[in-house]
Amino acid sequence: MRAIAFLAPLLACATPGLAQTTPPAPAAAPVQAAKEFRDRVNQLPDLLQGKGDYDAAFADAFRAQVPKAKFDAVLQQIAAAAGPYSDLQKLEAKTPWSGTLTVEYRDAIATVAIDVHPAGDHRITGLLVQGLTAREATLDAVEATLKGLHGRTGYVLARLGDGRPQLLRQHNADQAFAIGSEFKLVILAELIRATNGGERRWDDLVTLDGSALPGGGYTAKPAGTKVTLRELATQMISISDNSATDILLKTLGREKVEAMLPVLGIADPARNRPFLGTAEVFKLKTIPALRDRYLVADEAGRRALLAGEVAATPLSKVDVGLFSAGKPLSIDTLEWFETPADLVRVMDWIRRNTEGPRGADARAVLSKNPGIPPLAAAKWGYVGYKGGSEPGVMAMTLLLQGKDGGWYVLSASWNDTAQDVEQGRFAGLVGKAAELAAAP
Structure with missing residues (x-):
């Protein structure tokens, strides 16, 4: 019922190839990353390990959405999932100021999209972990x-x-x-x-x-x-x-x-059965009096409780802090x-x-x-x-x-x-x- 906070998987759509009756056009030249973009990318190892100057590296708009404390919390989530940082493996430039990074951790490899502002002091405007892939080979x-x-x-x-x-x-x-x-x-x-x-x-x-x-x-x-x-x-x-x-x-x-x-x-x-809705589960999990009565009731009794007291209990009574505490309920x-x-x-x-x-x-x-x-x-x-x-x-x-x-x-x-x-x-x-x- 909760999302994985740091993962935003994106579907890579492949376009079917067309039969060619004329020689193919020459391949486009690879995009060259700007020197200032590469300089910012080279600062990421420190930033991804909780070091470096966060305020100087990230643009104001980014820091407004992702304050340092939130950034550190995301790093902790990644560490829990992937282990400690290992290496910055590869940069694939999409434009001179944006691209995709391959970042190695002990237990997983992360795909990270990065954007850097092309003007001024070239601070990072976007950083998104698109997915983690485990290192297991089989x-x-x-x-x-x-x-x-x-x-x-x-x-x-x-x-x-x-x-x-x-x-x-x-x-x-x-x-x-x-x-x-x-x-x-x-x-x-x-x-x-x-x-x-x-x-x-x-x-x-x-x-x-x-x-x-x-x-x-x-x-x-x-x-x-x-x-x-x-x-x-x-x-x-x-x-x-x-x-x-x-x-x-x-x-x-x-x-x-x-x-x-x-x-x-x-x-x-x-x-x-009864097939519960999400609001009903939230109420039952966090309100002990409702939970205890529901669990001892038979199916008919549970349906009656859902239609009566559970339905009448306002959602404001749900203790959302119990979920955020991370303890199984x-x-x-x-x-x-x-x-x-x-x-x-x-x-x-x-x-x-x-x-x-x-x-x-x-x-x-x-x-x-x-x-x-x-x-x-x-x-x-x-x-x-x-x-x-x-x-x-x-x-x-x-x-x-x-x-x-x-x-x-x-x-x-x-x-x-x-x-x-x-x-x-x-x-x-x-x-x-x-x-x-x-x-x-």
Whole structure:
């Protein structure tokens, strides 16, 4: 339910080559980085290790958005995910004043975009970590690292076809894990079913009724605001917008979403009933009186509690500080639960039900945020993704089409009830697995 703060994966789109009937034009000369740009780049090793003159290196506008304390916090996140800084490996200039860097850390390699102002004292105007790739060189090594992480982990790489998914690699594939925002795939699946069946259209408008919503882009929208199902689904999947999620769940209907659980092949659908919205989970996790009553109730009692006291409890009662503290909160009892094999079947259902022109909207929604670094994403013809996280929980599932047309799913989960998990490290491992799993 929370984002990985320092990762902003971007999809590298390849343009198909055209048949040539005339000699190709001479290749463009490589872009030459300005000397002052290279001078700034050469200061990065100190800056990335928390040294150097931060104020002198970064432009005023950058420092207004990223104060030194925030920059230092990001460096700590990177260190937790990738280990200590090792080397500044390569600069690829895009213009004389911007480019992409390869930065080596002990456990991962980072792709970093950098922009420097072409005038004045040439300070840095942009610095963005686009992705971390683990250093493991083989799928066996990735799996060994995943198995060695604290807490519990599960992992599946599956090939999809006309029949059941074929599990090529697996570890704890049938163990249930808390999956965070990956539950939103079930809501997307119900929307796909409804639009395929003619019950709804992607352009249908939803009118907001002014009900209180969890954090997201629609929280402050006034009653009467109209938004399409397509936009809500896009925000729910691509940036995991919780307000869009709860609007969609209410619009589509909790019971219809629950009915999709066995259809999708989720082995234990009862564990996810009632199917909770994000606001409901926030309330239950942070308000002990509600949590304790909910956990001892049967399904009917839980539904009554959700419709009554939970619905009546204002979101202002949620203690958001409990999440920011980084301590796992009831992740073994108050969550959405699926196995890695369940998530393979969910993605396979989505694949099969989005074939042809009618599936274009859903596939566009699922692929807007590929979830893995550009180098890994570029090795595939299509990348659909949904992840989820909160303290103690990290999960990532990818629907992948090879450039030969074959389909695969890569799904991994990590839970620890006692301590938080290293999201960046996990994301780097999954990204590396996706890169290594692609056909050469």
